[in-house]
Amino acid sequence: MSSDDTVLAEYPYLWSSSSQLPLEEFLTKYKPSMVQDDGTKPWIWVEKSTSEAQGLNMVTAVEEATALLKDVTVRIEEIKNDESIPLRANKKKGTKSKKEVREAVQSEATEKLKDISIRNEFVSGKWLIFAPNDKVDLVWSTIATSLISGPLASTSARLAKVATCPKHEVSNYSHVLCLYVPNVYDKEDVTKIMKILLRNHGMNLMGVKSNLYTAIGLDSKHPSGIPSTVWKNSALMPETEIKRMKEEYFTELNTTKANQADKVAAEKATTGTETKTKPKLRKKAEDDDPFASDDDESKDANEVAKEKSKAHSSSTSKKSTTKAVKGSPKDDFASDDDTGEDSDEQARKAQVAAKKATSKGKPATGGQSKRSKEDDDEEEVEDRPKRKQMRK
Structure with a gap:
């Protein structure tokens, strides 16, 4: 077996x-996206059971297959350079195109390689899966866990590996994952595994490759043009069925995620552990200046005492002023009606004169002074006609 498969x-x-x-810790410690190959660690492996014994004729199988591959490569090159073989087929003449002749040789070589494998009991191989660097950790963890304790544990698959990161950075690098099966030519068995990979894990599959192909260096870029896989996906299942199974997986996955989110939300609501906005801390009152001196404190105390003294003096002054205002005599003449008898003219004149003298001696305020003046004017007006009558 090739060193890549050992x-x-x-x-x-x-x-x-x-x-x-434990497997979980191993997968966490050694992630393919984090392990870089320095020539000594190209793969990360997970093994369900020990490797089964290979056929005693494995070496013979590799030798026969290598010789066949060499002959086919030469034949393909000859077809390419043979001008007698037209580029296009001609049904009237019964001639085949270069492509048809080439494919016939390659198909015959594939059958011969199968015969070499079965005859020498070297029939093991693997399912090929590719994953980009940003998803390889999840894909690898899914395959490895399933192989040991999941749906793949009940199948004939016994071993899995994933490529680590290349020594030198490669843009758009894809990691190859291999899931090993005991017999690639057992169509029923490899199809059973295929269904689990599609329906239970939603994997992107690239076909089934024989370990013999790996041992002789047969890949998709080999000049012989021989298909590098024993089975293509469409040879095992219709494309519509493959698509349906993957869609079912992702639909179920999304439903599970939604249910889990609802469950977590319900638990938080029940236990009262929902995230709440933290209350803002209140600012503490500013403390006294710890660097203030005793002199400053005494000055502040004196100033406070002075302010209190001024406030007390002002209050006392206001109170005395208020008392003085309240104690002032009331104007007795502000509202009295001046009445007198018309027959006693002299008495009336004396009364008017007395009122005038009193109003001149005491200042009257506002409406009282004005009213007194109006009363005096009215009395003078009343006196004038009476004086005229007396003169007459």
Whole structure:
């Protein structure tokens, strides 16, 4: 078997049932997006069971397959350069195009490789899965966990690996994941695993590849043009069925996430642990200046005493003024009606003269002074006709 498909017992990036770390801790510690290959750690492995014994004729199988691959590569190059083979087929003449001739040789080589594998009991292989760097950790954790304790644990799959990061940065790098199966030519078995990968994990599958193909260096870029996988997805299941199973997985996943979110919200509401806005801290009252001196304090005390003394003096002055205003005599002439007898003219004149003298001696305020003046004027007006009558 190729070194890429061989697990070393003392390899530090291998988890098995005999490992000291639990699988969950192993997957957390060794993430493919964080481990960089320096030439000694190209893969991270998870093993469900020990590797099964390979056929005793594995070496023979590799030798035969290598020779076949070499012959096919030469034949494909000859077809390419043979001018007698037209680029387009001609049904009337019964000639085939270069493409048709090339595909016939490649198909025949595929059958011969299958025969070599079965005859030498070298039939193991793997499902191929690719994941971008930003999703590889989740994809790898899903596959590894399923293999040990999930849906894949009940299948014939026994081993999984994922590529670490390349030594030198590569743009848009995709990690390859391999899920190993005992017999790639057992169509029923590989289809069963395929359904789990699609329906239970929603994986993007790239086909099933034989370990013999890996051992002889047959990949998608090989000049022979032989298909690098034993099974393509469409050869095992219709495309419509593949699409339906993946859609069911993602629909179920979204529903589960929504239910979990609702459950968490309900638990928070029940236990009263919903996040609340923290109350803002109130600012404490400013403390006295710790650096103030005793002299400053005494000055402040004296100033306060002076202010209190001024306030007391002002209050006393206001009170005395108020008392003085309240104690002033009331104007007795502000509202009295001046009446007298018309027959006694002399008495009336004396009364008017007395009132005038009194009003001149005491200042009257506001409406009282004005009213007294009006009364005097009225009396003078009343006196004038009487004087005229007396003169007559």
